[in-house]
Amino acid sequence: xxxxxxxxxxxxxxxxxxxxxxxxxxxxxxxxxxxxxxxxxxxxxxxxxxxxxxxxxxxxxxxxxxxxxxxxxxxxxxxxxxxxxxxxxxxxxxxxxxxxxxxxxxxxxxxxxxxxxxxxxxxxxxxxxxxxxxxxxxxxxxxxxxxxxxxxxxxxxxxxxxxxxxxxxxxxxxxxxxxxxxxxxxxxxxxxxxxxx
Amino acid sequence: xxxxxxxxxxxxxxxxxxxxxxxxxxxxxxxxxxxxxxxxxxxxxxxxxxxxxxxxxxxxxxxxxxxxxxxxxxxxxxxxxxxxxxxxxxxxxxxxxxxxxxxxxxxxxxxxxxxxxxxxxxxxxxxxxxxxxxxxxxxxxxxxxxxxxxxxxxxxxxxxxxxxxxxxxxxxxxxxxxxxxxxxxxxxxxxxxxxxxxxxxxxxxxxxxxxxxxxxxxxxxxxxxxxxxxxxxxxxxxxxxxxxxxxxxxxxxxxxxxxxxxxxxxxxxxxxxxxxxxxxxxxxxxxxxxxxxxxxxxxxxxxxxxxxxxxxxxxxxxxxxxxxxxxxxxxxxxxxxxxxxxxxxxxxxxxxxxxxxxxxxxxxxxx
Numbered sequence: 001x002x003x004x005x006x007x008x009x010x011x012x013x014x015x016x017x018x019x020x021x022x023x024x025x026x027x028x029x030x031x032x033x034x035x036x037x038x039x040x041x042x043x044x045x046x047x048x049x050x051x052x053x054x055x056x057x058x059x060x061x062x063x064x065x066x067x068x069x070x071x072x073x074x075x076x077x078x079x080x081x082x083x084x085x086x087x088x089x090x091x092x093x094x095x096x097x098x099x100x101x102x103x104x105x106x107x108x109x110x111x112x113x114x115x116x117x118x119x120x121x122x123x124x125x126x127x128x129x130x131x132x133x134x135x136x137x138x139x140x141x142x143x144x145x146x147x148x149x150x151x152x153x154x155x156x157x158x159x160x161x162x163x164x165x166x167x168x169x170x171x172x173x174x175x176x177x178x179x180x181x182x183x184x185x186x187x188x189x190x191x192x193x194x195x196x197x
Numbered sequence: 198x199x200x201x202x203x204x205x206x207x208x209x210x211x212x213x214x215x216x217x218x219x220x221x222x223x224x225x226x227x228x229x230x231x232x233x234x235x236x237x238x239x240x241x242x243x244x245x246x247x248x249x250x251x252x253x254x255x256x257x258x259x260x261x262x263x264x265x266x267x268x269x270x271x272x273x274x275x276x277x278x279x280x281x282x283x284x285x286x287x288x289x290x291x292x293x294x295x296x297x298x299x300x301x302x303x304x305x306x307x308x309x310x311x312x313x314x315x316x317x318x319x320x321x322x323x324x325x326x327x328x329x330x331x332x333x334x335x336x337x338x339x340x341x342x343x344x345x346x347x348x349x350x351x352x353x354x355x356x357x358x359x360x361x362x363x364x365x366x367x368x369x370x371x372x373x374x375x376x377x378x379x380x381x382x383x384x385x386x387x388x389x390x391x392x393x394x395x396x397x398x399x400x401x402x403x404x405x406x407x408x409x410x411x412x413x414x415x416x417x418x419x420x421x422x423x424x425x426x427x428x429x430x431x432x433x434x435x436x437x438x439x440x441x442x443x444x445x446x447x448x449x450x451x452x453x454x455x456x457x458x459x460x461x462x463x464x465x466x467x468x469x470x471x472x473x474x475x476x477x478x479x480x481x482x483x484x485x486x487x488x489x490x491x492x493x494x495x496x497x498x499x500x501x502x503x504x505x506x507x508x509x510x511x512x513x514x515x516x517x518x519x520x521x522x523x524x525x526x527x528x529x530x531x532x533x534x535x536x537x538x539x540x541x542x543x544x545x546x547x548x549x550x551x552x553x554x555x556x557x558x559x560x561x562x563x564x
């Protein structure tokens with residue numbers, strides 16, 4: 001509410017300048033685990049976009065219309081986690097029912113979104129930064145798209161690298177972390193455009 | 198105080214609303230209506246209500262697919278050919294499926310769900326697997342820690358099995374066992390007496406099932422079991438047979454010997470039965486009686502650590518030592534092993550060294 005930036009600006013900033021993965025380093029475990037191929041990372045990315053957007057809206061409503069009036073702000077961590085978990089469960093049911101292919105791609109990783117810290121991170125940031133409802137939703141959607149952008153880029157790079165000779169000690173997570181670092185450096189180039197704190 | 202109550206109330210209300218919402222979603226999304234499962238090209242057709250796993254749906258209809266882990270996807274036994282209606286292979290199945298199995302449409306029945314009509318293929322002998330109720334007719338201790346349990350079948354009243362196969366015994370809930378579990382035991386009695394079965398059970402310290410059988414179970418009690426299962430049975434050939442048994446591993450071998458006597462199979466055969474000391478040997482009289490009916494059967498008892506009072510002048514050493522001594526070369530021989538995994542592995546090593554090919558060594562490992 002004090003934040004002067006409009007919702008579209010926040011949306012844009014969350015994708016590029018304040019990419020939650022590459023500047024806050026949240027959501028790293030699924031980022032490292034499911035970025036071997038573009039197809040799977042894209043699937044997971046869409047799930048994250050969807051869950052992040054919806055849970056930021058849900059969590060906003062729960063926080064400002066339930067926790068704040070009752071003076072229970074200090075319960076926000078546990079409440080946000082419950083809301084996210086329930087929502088992911090719902091998404092899993094819907095995907096299992098509607099798209100067996102997507103279910104196979106995401107498979108056992110879908111429940112990982114429950115403990116994806118990027119999603120909890122978005123919910124906590126929107127509280128700290130005093131966003132309005134629309135700013136929060138924009139931040140959630142932007143954060144999700146930014147996360148997807150990063151994981152798909154990583155998926156592409158790792159797919160290209162399949163035949164490459166990587167020094168033995170750096171195989172797997174090692175080289176992936178180095179790539180993530182380089183990507184983060186590249187994304188820092190955007191930081192001159194807008195800044196959100 | 199009010200604050201405490203208020204927060205408790207608010208949090209539980211939130212949890213309750215979410216749970217309610219999920220429950221509603223589940224009953225809507227998880228409802229698949231009636232589905233038809235066609236087995237072996239229409240040999241059997243089942244109507245089941247969709248949404249459950251294939252394994253549990255089949256079990257509800259009285260078709261028991263072998264599964265040691267109870268559907269948790271960790272044993273890989275419940276493989277079934279699904280020709281139609283299963284969808285793509287799930288990541289939870291891939292560790293248990295070989296590439297040629299995937300090509301042949303083999304799936305883990307505990308992981309796939311029944312969502313539409315399905316077309317599956319299962320080995321016809323699985324139709325014989327049923328759930329049985331039985332009454333404990335008698336029990337006696339064969340050794341200090343091995344007990345014989347005789348069961349009379351109630352419903353269904355006969356169990357058709359191949360000698361050497363095993364059943365899964367249901368251990369009900371009792372003090373030390375909060376939920377009922379299944380344990381596999383070989384059938385020791387002859388197959389031509391299908392109205393009752395005999396199990397031979399070694400007491401395992403702290404073992405849930407064996408403690409139940411040794412301490413809680415009483416004559417006259419009613420128990421549940423299902424079966425028969427297993428690929429451990431006598432193969433039809435003219436080869437010389439070596440039976441090797443350690444401890445309660447004698448059970449399936451006894452059943453096979455009864456079969457040979459009953460069907461007058463006069464193949465040359467040797468039984469090597471190992472125990473630690475003389476008190477560990479059992480069914481000695483029964484084996485002697487069988488020897489009378491099977492003139493080509495040779496029996497060797499061996500003790501790995503005979504006691505003073507045993508006054509043992511028979512074979513000493515482990516079963517592997519005996520095998521090492523009595524088999525000159527493995528040509529035209531086959532072997533049936535049953536005992537602890539260590540014993541079985543050691544025997545397989547000796548037998549293959551002697552030239553008996555892997556595919557002619559059959560075994561059941563007790564864990």
